Amino acid sequence: MKTYVSPTQRPDTETVVAIGSFDGVHLGHQALIAQLRAKARQYRVPCVVYTFDPPTRVLTQGVEFLSTLPEKLDLLTRYGVDETVAVPFTPEFASRPKEAFLDDLRTLRPRALVVGEDFHFGRGRAGGVVDLRSVTPEVVALPMHQVSGEDIKSTRIREYLRVGDVDGAGRLLGRHYDAQGVVVQGDQLGRTIGWPTANIQVPDGKALPMGVFAVVAIADPALGHDGRWHGMANVGYRPTVNGTARRFEVHLFDFSGDLYGQEIQIKFFAHLRGEQKFAGLDALKAQLQLDAEQARALLWDVR
Numbered sequence: 001m002k003t004y005v006s007p008t009q010r011p012d013t014e015t016v017v018a019i020g021s022f023d024g025v026h027l028g029h030q031a032l033i034a035q036l037r038a039k040a041r042q043y044r045v046p047c048v049v050y051t052f053d054p055p056t057r058v059l060t061q062g063v064e065f066l067s068t069l070p071e072k073l074d075l076l077t078r079y080g081v082d083e084t085v086a087v088p089f090t091p092e093f094a095s096r097p098k099e100a101f102l103d104d105l106r107t108l109r110p111r112a113l114v115v116g117e118d119f120h121f122g123r124g125r126a127g128g129v130v131d132l133r134s135v136t137p138e139v140v141a142l143p144m145h146q147v148s149g150e151d152i153k154s155t156r157i158r159e160y161l162r163v164g165d166v167d168g169a170g171r172l173l174g175r176h177y178d179a180q181g182v183v184v185q186g187d188q189l190g191r192t193i194g195w196p197t198a199n200i201q202v203p204d205g206k207a208l209p210m211g212v213f214a215v216v217a218i219a220d221p222a223l224g225h226d227g228r229w230h231g232m233a234n235v236g237y238r239p240t241v242n243g244t245a246r247r248f249e250v251h252l253f254d255f256s257g258d259l260y261g262q263e264i265q266i267k268f269f270a271h272l273r274g275e276q277k278f279a280g281l282d283a284l285k286a287q288l289q290l291d292a293e294q295a296r297a298l299l300w301d302v303r
Contacts, residue, residue: 001077003084007050007107010083015048016040017105018114019121021055021154024066025075027174028116028145028152033079035140036114043111046082050108052089054205055154059089064207066154071180098122098131105135112138147171164211166268176216176267179208179248183259186249193281195288197234197249198259200266208235208248212272214295216302217252218265229255230299232291233266236275251288253296270298 004010018036022029033049040047053069067075069086076084085108087093101121105113113132119141121127132139145152152172160168161177169177179202186199198217202208213233221227229252237246250266272291278284 001073001081001084003073003086005086005088007085007087007104010048010085010108012109014043014045014109014111015083016043016045016112016114017048017050017108017110019050019105019119020116021057022049022051022067022072022076023055023057023154024157024173025072025079026066026152026154026157026172027147030079030174031145032114032116032142033076033081035142037080039112039114039138039140040082045111047080048083048085048108048110049076049081050085050087050105053086054089056089056094057154058205059091059094063155064158064205066157066177066207068180068203068206071178095123098127101127102131102135105132110136112136112140114140114142117141117143158207161207161209164209164213164271164274166209166213166271169209170268176269177209178265178267179206180263180265181206181248183262183264185260186247193285193288195251195285197251198264200248200250200264202248208246209268209271210235211274212291213268214270214272214298215250216267216269216299217250218267219259219262223257223259223262225255228303229253230296230302231255232272232295233268234275239275239277251292253292269302270295 016036016039018032036047055065057063058065113136129141157169157172166177181200181202183198184201215231215233217229217231219227231250231252233250235248272294
């Protein structure tokens with residue numbers, strides 16, 4: 001998939017364009033992409049996503065994001081988007097008048113635009129669906145997508161993650177929630193009690209579920225095991241050892257080797273329990289054994 005940071009970078013050809021933050025690329029976004037691809041086939045032109053980095057609410061409301069830009073681009077590629085224009089969403093960009101954004105869209109020469117019906121843009125959210133028709137007569141405005149009567153929104157997914165409900169988040173995403181980062185050196189306490197962990201550093205602002213989870217880790221296949229391991233993850237502050245900073249640590253079952261510096265993706269499959277403070281390391285070790293047994297049972301048929 002070709003990616004640009006400005007509409008002026010792409011070739012001067014006709015397109016069909018979908019617009020939005022696409023944070024998490026959840027089921028609602030996927031419905032938007034399906035409409036985008038259908039229109040692109042109809043007009044025999046490339047389908048283009050115009051999106052923002054970071055997502056608009058990260059800048060305007062200070063929320064955590066569900067997908068980094070590389071994660072979002074990977075998902076958009078997976079769902080069949082031909083090109084992405086990922087503009088830097090800065091305070092200066094957010095303060096532009098709606099006419100400037102409309103001029104950006106005209107540069108893309110869209111035969112049709114696809115948006116959510118509540119889409120707004122420009123300084124003070126002054127622009128809306130009606131304004132988009134000054135760019136092209138065909139504007140497809142989709143209503144809020146739902147699953148089992150629940151609105152599918154990035155805000156709702158973040159709420160699920162905040163309480164560790166990865167099942168709820170996955171239901172709205174249409175896949176297991178995941179996080180990707182680099183393995184860095186921690187204090188190596190886990191290996192001293194028989195439960196070595198990979199300490200994963202994710203970009204600042206990445207939303208993570210809190211608690212203990214059954215997970216699948218995906219890494220370089222050169223490490224063996226086809227690059228996939230079952231395991232369990234803890235996201236929290238480690239109160240048993242008086243931790244003060246949030247950590248994201250993963251124990252991989254049946255793994256031996258060095259992961260330092262490796263990029264690793266963690267898919268959250270099931271919530272095992274909330275983080276808790278134990279009376280001592282022996283009580284913690286006993287609980288970790290129970291967690292591992294439960295995680296293995298939950299993941300036994302996952303490939």
